[in-house]
Amino acid sequence: MLTNIDLNKMNHLMEQNKDTKQIISQLLENHHTAVSMIAHEIRNPLTLVSSSLQIMEAQHPEVKEFHNWKLMMEDVRFMCDLLNQLSTFNNSSTLHHSVFSIEKLLKNISVSFAISLDASDCDIEFSSKIASGMGDFTGDKIKLEEVLLNILQNARDAVGESGSIFLSAERLSDSIVIRCRDTGCGIPDERIDTIFDMFVTYKENGTGLGLSSAKRIVEAHGGALTVDSVPDKGSVFTVTLPA
Ligand SMILES: Nc1ncnc2c1ncn2[C@@H]1O[C@H](COP(=O)(O)OP(=O)(O)OP(=O)(O)O)[C@@H](O)[C@H]1O
Ligand SMILES: [Mg+2]
Known part of the structure; x- marks a missing residue:
């Protein structure tokens, strides 16, 4: 994981050399796109799983008694939160003024x-x-x-x-x-x-x-x-x- 110090070094290299700037910018853009695509592809089926589990729980309240049901619901919710937060982070530098x-x-x-x-x-x-x-x-x-x-x-x-x-x-x-x-x-x-x-x-x-x-x-x-x-x-x- 890049630290703030690494990012400062990277910015310094980009300022020094035009080719380096172009290559790093391209790499960052590719990285940004890859994270967006992965988050998007996982979020769709995960949202479906989450909704299905909620419907199942509403229609059959007895499932709440199943071993680890509560834990599983919490894990699914956590994964949804994580993907939402990851998208927010990934898009945090793109502003719509x-x-x-x-x-x-x-x-x-x-x-x-x-x-x-x-x-x-x-x-x-x-x-x-x-x-x-x-x-x-x-x-x-x-x-x-x-x-x-x-x-x-x-x-x-x-x-x-x-x-x-x-x-x-x-x-x-x-x-x-x-x-x-x-x-x-x-x-x-x-x-x-x-x-x-x-x-x-x-x-x-x-x-x-x-x-x-x-x-x-x-x-x-x-x-x-x-x-x-x-x-x-x-x-x-x-x-x-x-x-
Ligand atoms: N107001 C605060 N008082 C004490 N500790 C804080 C405060 N704000 C943040 N922290 C500490 O900073 C850490 C990182 O905060 P951050 O918001 O990035 O993640 P998080 O709150 O742990 O997770 P998430 O935001 O996903 O719920 C927290 O886990 C907490 O230990
Ligand atoms: Mg927080």
């Missing part, structure tokens, strides 16, 4: 997130402070929404049953700064350099693609995604976007 209000987007996300917390049985306090008048923003609205949902979902996982999550956004002179602060488990020092790498997860059912996709999307917008964390106290994820 539009002009939209980032204030509205963040307020909508906050409302949906608050509703999802209310619907669950947890004791998580969520609040947000989204500045008014941040103006129009040009970027990929759907992908930025994915970024924020990933970060909020991680905060929720980190907080567990009780704690607080705070989302804020403001416009500075040349950037928009969005912060998600949580009072969750925090990230140990030895893990902090790994969490943005692909497939790095410390959760039982995680794919480890959430933050790597989020970082790629933010960087494709010319921005940065950073983290500050204190173990057992909480974490702050900051998205900075050029405005």
Whole structure:
């Protein structure tokens, strides 16, 4: 797996030599297409298997008593999630730009997130402070929404049953700064350099693609995604976007 250091070396080589740039670009494009095709070809039959199992379970509830049925359903769901996340990651650098209000987007996300917390049985306090008048923003609205949902979902996982999550956004002179602060488990020092790498997860059912996709999307917008964390106290994820 290529690390960020390898990618920097590759970019350096590409800058130095035109032929190298062309060959690496072609290889990256082939790789991108191969991942898309494999994900697509596996997802179709897997979706069919998943739907058939759900229908079977609805029509014959007794199958739930079968040995390992629950585990099998969870595995199928995990494979569907993994393929969806893999497609998101693979497409994270291809942006479809539009002009939209980032204030509205963040307020909508906050409302949906608050509703999802209310619907669950947890004791998580969520609040947000989204500045008014941040103006129009040009970027990929759907992908930025994915970024924020990933970060909020991680905060929720980190907080567990009780704690607080705070989302804020403001416009500075040349950037928009969005912060998600949580009072969750925090990230140990030895893990902090790994969490943005692909497939790095410390959760039982995680794919480890959430933050790597989020970082790629933010960087494709010319921005940065950073983290500050204190173990057992909480974490702050900051998205900075050029405005
Ligand atoms: N707010 C947070 N607090 C503590 N740890 C975090 C936080 N956000 C991310 N992490 C750590 O970073 C790891 C990688 O996060 P990432 O979103 O890439 O994958 P994941 O959440 O494990 O899996 P998935 O996103 O597929 O559910 C997590 O497993 C977790 O250990
Ligand atoms: Mg995640």
